[in-house]
Amino acid sequence: MIPADKWEVIRPFIQRVSQVIVITAEPTFQKAMQALELEAINLWMKPLSLSMIRHDMQSAFRKLSNQNDVEERTVSYVDYESLFIESDEAFSYPVFLLEVEDLKDLPHLRSFVKQYPFSVRPQVLSTSERIVLVFGSHFHDEVERARTLLYEWSYVSHTPMAIAVHTRQQDQSLQEIYIDLIQAMELTFFTGYNQVFETKDVGTWRDFDPFLSVKEQNEWIDMLSEGDRHRIRRWLRTEFFAFTSPYPEPGLLRTRLTSILAQVRRYMLKSQMTDDKYEKHYKSTFDHILYGSNLFRIVQEMILFIVRLVETVNNTPVSHRDAVDHALAFIRKEYRNKTLTLSQVADQVQLSSAYVSDLLSKQYGRSFSEIVLNYRITYAKEKLLSTDLSISEIAEAAGFHQANYFSRVFKENIGKTPREFRKTT
Structure with missing residues (x-):
């Protein structure tokens, strides 16, 4: 028999075995109660009788054979089509979904499941990415049994695995259950593997627009142009490391990440960082x-790539073409500053004012003053339409010294005064 201090640890493993015979050298009431708790066929006490051993072993094999026949008949009707085809027939038995983080270990998981001593033998439906366990009878503590299965897998493999357990109460077809299990399994995208998920705890995904806004695009242009590694790290961690339930749909998050990577790609091309090393990393x-x-x-991984890219660019001598891009980034950042001058921009790129002016004119077809004015008018147009600020307040915020001058140049460029633009647009 099992020592008293080990009983609670060993009992769950013994209960997974279909037929149990207990043997003890201590014929006590406590040992008899343990045998009853395990639903043992018999409690053997030394000395043993050969006829009793033969009788109990034959009885155990007979019951085991009958049980296997029942289990085979119970679950044999479930097929792969049931997972993918709509049906009005409700499925009321437990269903587990198993998934390993590294698909290379999926064959190992199949072998593990095939040899695992389930107390209720499931039908195993294996796909190219995951394994579905469909049980043919009810049992208690589905989640706890899933945790035990996960725990034992950790002893035979270093590949993380997650299990999703169907725990919703409403009538559902096997196809609907499978969809719920897949959605529950997608939580690994946020919380990782080595966990058991319950379908009853999974709600709907939170919807959002995955693409970068104009403001966010400009922010990324500035961060990359300025080579601000700390700000880039902080932006990405704030954006993606603070999610709580309800989680955003994983596919939309992937889209958002590619939207950011597109900005990085433009920065790569602009900085001429297209050698094999960075192309492979990209x-x-x-x-x-x-x-x-x-x-x-x-x-x-994204932070590592961007930071290495920015560090390389920061340590590379700035060409004149890059100087124009840096100059424009500085103008975009400072155009609302009333005291912004061409000499300040030239100091930023370490070139003369006359040469920067010439570069800007050749690259963009506009002078420094025209570029700054265009940014200020664009900002003013946005504020005229989206706020109730007065004309003078908007002029001040946009970087103009006087409201009258603002109104005059606004009309020259837009064809309407600020007040007319606000009323008619």
């Missing part, structure tokens, strides 16, 4: 976004 990061199983690792 493609690897893109693959991580599309196929990575965990959001945290995807973002960490």
Whole structure:
């Protein structure tokens, strides 16, 4: 028999066995109660009788054979089509979904499941990405049994696995259950593997627009142009590491990450960082976004790529073409500053004012003053339509010294005064 201090640890493993015979050298009431708790066929006490051993072993094999026949008949009707085809027939028995983080270990998981001593033998439906366990009878503590299965898998493999358990009460077809299990399994994208998820705890995904707004695009242009690694890290971690339930749909998050990577790609091309080393790292990061199983690792990989890229650019001598881009980024950042001058921009790129003016004119077909004025008028147009600020307040915020001058140049460029623009647009 099992020592008293080990009983609670060993009991769950013994209960998974279909037929139990208990043997003890201590014929006490406590040992008899343990045998009853395990629903043992018999409690053997030394000395043993050969006829009793033969009788109990034959009885155990007979019951085991009958039980296997019942289980086979119970679950044999379930097929793969039931997972994918709509049906009005409700399925009321437990269903588990198993998924390993590394698909290379899926054959190992199939072998593990085949040999695992389930107390109720499930039908195993294996797909190219996951394994479905369909049980043919009810049992208690589905979640606890899933945790035990996960625990024992950790002893035979270093590959993380997650299990989703169907725990919703309403009548559902096997196809509907399978869809719920897949959605529950998608939580691994946020919380990782080595966990058991319950379908009853999964709600609807939170919807959002995944693409960068104009403001966010400009923010990324500035961060990359300025080579601000700390700000880039902070932006990505704030954006992607603070999610709580209800979680956003994982596919939309992947889209948002690719939208950010598109800005990085433009920065690569502009900075002429297109050698094989960075092209491979870029493609690897893109693959991580599309196929990575965990959001945290995807973002960490993205941070690593962007920071290395920015550090290389920062340590590369600035060409005159790059100087124009840096100059424009500085203008975009400071155009609302009334005291902004061409000499300040020239100081930023370490070139003469006359040469910067010439570069801007050749690159953009406008002078420094015209570029600044265009940014200020664009800002003023946005505020005229989206706020109730007065004309003078908007002029002040946009970087104009006087409201009258603002109104005059606004009409020259837009064809209407600020007040007319606000009323008629």
